[in-house]
Amino acid sequence: MNREELVNQIKLKKTFLCVGLDSDIEKIPKHLLEFEDPVFEFNKAIIDATKDFCVAYKPNIAFYEKNGDKGWISLKKTIQYIPSNILTIADAKRGDIGNTSSMYAKAFFENLNFNCITLSPYMGFDSVSTYLSYKNKWIILLALTSNKSSLDFQNAKLKNGLHLFEEIIKTSKKWGSLKNTMYVVGATQAERLKEVRKIIPDHFLLVPGFGKQGGSLSKVAKYALNSDCGILVNSSRNIIYASDCLNFAENAKIESKKIQQKMSIILSQSDFLKK
Amino acid sequence: MNREELVNQIKLKKTFLCVGLDSDIEKIPKHLLEFEDPVFEFNKAIIDATKDFCVAYKPNIAFYEKNGDKGWISLKKTIQYIPSNILTIADAKRGDIGNTSSMYAKAFFENLNFNCITLSPYMGFDSVSTYLSYKNKWIILLALTSNKSSLDFQNAKLKNGLHLFEEIIKTSKKWGSLKNTMYVVGATQAERLKEVRKIIPDHFLLVPGFGKQGGSLSKVAKYALNSDCGILVNSSRNIIYASDCLNFAENAKIESKKIQQKMSIILSQSDFLKK
Numbered sequence: 001m002n003r004e005e006l007v008n009q010i011k012l013k014k015t016f017l018c019v020g021l022d023s024d025i026e027k028i029p030k031h032l033l034e035f036e037d038p039v040f041e042f043n044k045a046i047i048d049a050t051k052d053f054c055v056a057y058k059p060n061i062a063f064y065e066k067n068g069d070k071g072w073i074s075l076k077k078t079i080q081y082i083p084s085n086i087l088t089i090a091d092a093k094r095g096d097i098g099n100t101s102s103m104y105a106k107a108f109f110e111n112l113n114f115n116c117i118t119l120s121p122y123m124g125f126d127s128v129s130t131y132l133s134y135k136n137k138w139i140i141l142l143a144l145t146s147n148k149s150s151l152d153f154q155n156a157k158l159k160n161g162l163h164l165f166e167e168i169i170k171t172s173k174k175w176g177s178l179k180n181t182m183y184v185v186g187a188t189q190a191e192r193l194k195e196v197r198k199i200i201p202d203h204f205l206l207v208p209g210f211g212k213q214g215g216s217l218s219k220v221a222k223y224a225l226n227s228d229c230g231i232l233v234n235s236s237r238n239i240i241y242a243s244d245c246l247n248f249a250e251n252a253k254i255e256s257k258k259i260q261q262k263m264s265i266i267l268s269q270s271d272f273l274k275k
Numbered sequence: 276m277n278r279e280e281l282v283n284q285i286k287l288k289k290t291f292l293c294v295g296l297d298s299d300i301e302k303i304p305k306h307l308l309e310f311e312d313p314v315f316e317f318n319k320a321i322i323d324a325t326k327d328f329c330v331a332y333k334p335n336i337a338f339y340e341k342n343g344d345k346g347w348i349s350l351k352k353t354i355q356y357i358p359s360n361i362l363t364i365a366d367a368k369r370g371d372i373g374n375t376s377s378m379y380a381k382a383f384f385e386n387l388n389f390n391c392i393t394l395s396p397y398m399g400f401d402s403v404s405t406y407l408s409y410k411n412k413w414i415i416l417l418a419l420t421s422n423k424s425s426l427d428f429q430n431a432k433l434k435n436g437l438h439l440f441e442e443i444i445k446t447s448k449k450w451g452s453l454k455n456t457m458y459v460v461g462a463t464q465a466e467r468l469k470e471v472r473k474i475i476p477d478h479f480l481l482v483p484g485f486g487k488q489g490g491s492l493s494k495v496a497k498y499a500l501n502s503d504c505g506i507l508v509n510s511s512r513n514i515i516y517a518s519d520c521l522n523f524a525e526n527a528k529i530e531s532k533k534i535q536q537k538m539s540i541i542l543s544q545s546d547f548l549k550k
Contacts, residue, residue, distance in 0.1 A: 024378070062371060062378035068351065068386055069344035076343065093371050095395055096337060097422040100297070103337035111343055120370055120395045122417060124424025142397060147372040149399025153443060159432040164439065168428060 001087050001115045002136050003179045003204070003228070009055045009085055010229045011273065014264035018056035018089065018206065019256060020236025021046065021078065022063050029244045039067065039074040042248075044081055046240050049253035053260035056087035056232050058206075079112050087232075088115045089206070093142060095120035101130040109134050116140050118184060118206070121168045125175055132176045139181055143169050143196065146186025146209025165192075169199050178202050185224070187215020187233065193223035205231050211238035217259070221266045229272050235259060276362050276390045277411050278454050278479070278503070284330045284360055285504045286548065289539035293331035293364065293481065294531060295511025296321065296353065297338050304519045314342065314349040317523075319356055321515050324528035328535035331362035331507050333481075354387050362507075363390045364481070368417065370395035376405040384409050391415050393459060393481070396443050400450055407451045414456055418444050418471065421461025421484025440467075444474045453477050460499070462490020462508065468498035480506050486513035492534070496541045504547050510534060 010016050023039050023046075032038040047057065059078060064071035082088055090108045094101070094117065108114045109131065116138035119128050131139045144154050144165045154165040162170065169183060185196050187209035196205070205224055209215040210233050217233060224231045239259075242251035267273050285291050296318055300308075303317040310316040322332065334353060339346035357363055365383040369376070369392065383389045384406065391413035394403050406414045419429050419440045429440040437445065444458060460471050462484035471480070480499055484490040485508050492508060499506045514534075517526035542548050 022375070060371075060375055060378075062369075062375045062382065065347075065382040066378045066386070068382070069347040072340075072344040072347050091371075093395070094337075094368065095370075096335075096366075096368050097420070100335055100337045103299070103335075103341045107337065107340040107343070111341070120368070120397050122395050122397045122428060123420050123422060124427030124429070126422050126424040145372070145398050147398055147401050149401040152399030152446060153397060153439070154399070156439065156442060157434040159434055164428070164431065167431060171427060 005085075006055065006087055006204070007228050013052065013055060013260070014267055014273070015053055015055060015260040016229050016231055016233055016263055016267075017054040017256060017259050018058050018232045018234040019046070019050050019054045019239055020091070020208070020234050021057055021059040021240065022236040023059075023240065024063050025067060027241055027244070029246065029248045031246060037070070037074055037077065039064070039071070040077045043074070043078040045249040046252050047081060049249040050239060050256040051083060051086060053256040054086065056089055057082050058089040058091045058234055060091045060236070076112060079114065089140065090114040090117045093118050093120050095123050095127050097123065098126045098130055101127055105130050105134065109137050116182070118142065121172055125172075128175065132180055137180065139176065140206050141168070141172055141181065141183050143183040144185045144189045144192055146188045146215065150186065150189070166195065166199060169196060173200055173203065182206050184208065187217075187220050190216055190219035190223055193220065197224060197226070201226060202228070202230065206234060207231055208234040211235045217262055218266070225266070225270055225272070227271060229267065233263075280360070281330065281362055281479070282503050288327065288330060288535070289542055289548070290328055290330060290535040291504050291506055291508055291538055291542075292329040292531060292534050293333050293507045293509040294321070294325050294329045294514055295366070295483070295509050296332055296334040296515065297511040298334070298515065299338050300342060302516055302519070304521065304523045306521060312345070312349050312352065314339070314346070315352045318349070318353040320524040321527050322356060324524040325514060325531040326358060326361060328531040329361065331364055332357050333364040333366045333509055335366045335511070351387060354389065364415065365389040365392045368393050368395050370398050370402050372398065373401045373405055376402055380405050380409065384412050391457070393417065396447055400447075403447075403450065407455055412455065414451065415481050416443070416447055416456065416458050418458040419460045419464045419467055421463045421490065425461065425464070441470065441474060444471060448475055448478065457481050459483065462492075462495050465491055465494035465498060468495065472499060472501070476501060477503070477505065481509065482506055483509040486510045492537055493541070500541070500545055500547070502546060504542065508538075
């Protein structure tokens with residue numbers, strides 16, 4: 001999916017919600033365990049219930065790897081089930097030497113056909129360049145993450161006056177383009193979004209940490225919305241575990257719709273929908 | 276495997292070689308493709324041929340994920356096949372928020388029963404703390420990697436005078452202990468090992484980049500050997516792809532034995548074997 005198609009979907013559905021599929025076999029409703037592939041059944045129901053209210057799905061790869069080869073099958077079936085007009089993000093946070101990265105790129109971009117992958121920038125340009133050679137695929141680089149310890153290193157002050165996350169954004173924005181590179185900036189760091197936007201006013205940002213982790217939607221929008229919307233705000237647990245009863249999908253629908261409605265108001269108050 | 280057991284194995288076998296199982300289905304000898312699980316057959320033969328000359332195996336997870344659920348099965352069988360007196364390292368380079376890290380820990384430490392996992396430090400303490408709660412398991416943090424672009428950020432000069440990789444080592448060495456934390460320092464950065472050893476004289480280091488990537492064994496030993504040996508030097512492609520004929524395993528044996536013999540001389544010239 002290219003940038004234009006993504007922006008059109010946001011416009012059409014009046015939402016910039018990304019639903020995180022952190023689907024844990026130990027947390028999904030118990031009645032699903034009688035199915036052959038409970039995680040896939042769960043995801044299928046969640047996708048059916050939420051697809052009108054989001055523009056992206058983000059399976060968190062750890063939750064599938066925990067289930068070994070079966071997890072990989074659930075992941076593959078899930079990706080195939082997601083409608084093609086919805087962006088798919090492999091939340092993998094990989095980062096390795098070029099030779100190894102090309103294997104991860106094959107795994108996620110070719111075999112599973114994800115649109116995007118999250119990557120750690122720590123190993124530098126040659127650890128992400130392979131992914132950039134794919135047309136209409138995206139890398140999403142970790143910049144400022146939503147966890148408390150993100151400040152341990154990401155916020156380190158460099159000799160040149162920048163924080164490490166700023167240096168990483170400043171350097172890496174030259175690697176790709178607005179059409180194949182996004183950044184992760186946690187909603188818990190909403191005020192820092194202002195600084196991020198000074199360096200990359202036009203890039204798309206993937207914003208986790210909204211919901212259970214405490215980030216605020218209005219603050220994120222205030223600091224990060226741009227003329228192409230430019231943000232995908234992720235919510236995982238708040239939506240997919242809205243309840244653990246038989247009606248879990250209905251509750252996921254209600255939660256995702258609530259967020260979509262807030263987003264619709266935010267977008268209608270911005271210049272984005274008027275373009 | 277705990278530190279004492281690892282040190283004993285190094286002493287016994289007079290080697291600190293780690294064999295990297297970057298087993299690519301497109302590169303293994305063609306005659307193996309007739310087996311049900313060619314990658315596992317390849318690994319089995321490589322393990323049989325090299326197990327007397329190494330103290331660790333390091334499957335590179337990307338090469339297995341490239342093969343999807345089948346890759347995961349090959350990985351599981353490989354891990355089960357490795358003798359229990361040889362250290363197993365999941366070269367995964369993961370790094371995520373705590374909730375997600377606990378899923379990766381289950382995948383690699385519990386389900387696959389790896390002894391060690393390589394991790395990216397970029398997200399800070401709470402992204403690695405989960406792994407440290409496992410007894411006799413190790414985290415191996417990326418410090419200074421062997422690729423050219425490692426200098427993009429790892430070498431960034433901080434306001435406090437340290438390079439980023441030094442700051443990361445200095446901070447993270449307090450998270451765990453000598454008994455559960457190692458660091459990745461590339462053989463291509465041999466001279467920097469001196470600086471690393473000033474901060475962590477006693478930790479074990481995992482040193483990739485020897486062989487195809489151009490690192491020198493004698494330089495690595497010169498700067499990094501400590502009284503417990505303290506280094507595991509990895510070689511992947513040089514050994515496992517020593518030839519692609521019917522006798523590939525025999526050639527892998529010859530290559531790994533050559534390295535072991537060099538290591539044996541290095542160790543015999545050090546104080547380590549005299550202890």
